Amino acid sequence: MTRTIKVLLAEDQSMVREALAALLGLEDDIEVVVQVARGDEVLPALREHDVDVALLDIEMPGATGIEAAALVHAELPAVKLVVLTTFGRPGYLRGAMEAGADAFLVKDAPASQLADAVRKVLAGERVIDPTLAAAALADGANPLTDREREVLRAAADGSTNAELATVLHLSQGTVRNYLSTAIQKLAVRNRAEAVRIARDKGWL
Amino acid sequence: MTRTIKVLLAEDQSMVREALAALLGLEDDIEVVVQVARGDEVLPALREHDVDVALLDIEMPGATGIEAAALVHAELPAVKLVVLTTFGRPGYLRGAMEAGADAFLVKDAPASQLADAVRKVLAGERVIDPTLAAAALADGANPLTDREREVLRAAADGSTNAELATVLHLSQGTVRNYLSTAIQKLAVRNRAEAVRIARDKGWL
DNA sequence: AGGGCCGTATGACATCTGTCATCCGGCAGT
């Protein structure tokens, strides 16, 4: 063995974060040198610590793990990126790959895959679940335009058309047009279903 | 010290489950003797293993941690129950307490609280987050009737009134009446908001 | 220069949703 692999761990839930650190701590060749709880703390932390692999949860306050990955990839390309998530959404996988991630793991995979992935990305390999990769390819890209996505996202909490129009600085008719096209593209019958399936695919 | 505390760990996401096991494994006086990934595997596992404390996640397939807790409390009252959850929803806390739980922890609490809680419940103490307890009391009990809850739950995926009527064997008008009263009880303006806040409070 | 897509907007229309009044039968409490 050469030397220990230095890891940054980004995950907002303390208990899970520290548990994952404990898990990685069981490996002789891996050392968690820094932990953060927010997406926007990832890059600053990496500037201050010498890290080989960054392990990023997606759902975090401040910035998502995918957004953080994109920033790190641009500024510190030598750092390997492992994206970890609760939800194996095809759109997440696609987003992570486009952001320069080297591995994509779901949290219901066996724990052993975590340390494995860390070693593999450091060796230059990429690690992705083949089933999820297939699903991502089958689904194709996000069919929604930026505006449609914004409106759908804003509509997700049950806001009315009038509220959406105010918040987004659009006319009510335009809001309805966007929602209507989104509903058609997703092949569903109302905004609530549209929100559900867009969220499910990781397109929101 | 007397002897090691034997723990059952129930959590569906393997990576998190094994990470939590690793975390607890760092404690000299605690031993995870059995792990399960489904709510309906908890009671059978407890029948076969001698366990002091059961650690139950809420969101699990098969049965929720709260449902599992109620069954265990009825059949094996000697087993102490720690309910662990991602979402600190007041209704969850209330439900867990009514099911006989001895402790209620949220996953974004510091990791140290986990082992602490295990020791405390074994000593006969109860462990709950005071902030959450206050919120649960402030919110009062779930104001929805069984039927209103069922209809709201069924409506959560964006189903239309006609579909709800068919699935629930009700007339369309009745479906609308239930949704209407639910909307008023929750003081919101449409079903989508009603679903969101009911879910948020843990009333769904 | 023209075609295509996007963002934005309007008006008209049909349908869905939410509210309200009112009704019935059953059951629990007084």
Place this chain on the structure above:
DNA sequence: ACTGCCGGATGACAGATGTCATACGGCCCT
């Protein structure tokens, strides 16, 4: 016996939502 609540239902009405045709300016690609 009476009251109140729940489950269930109907009909009428107002307002919200979804669809469609149509329009215009901007931008990219050919």
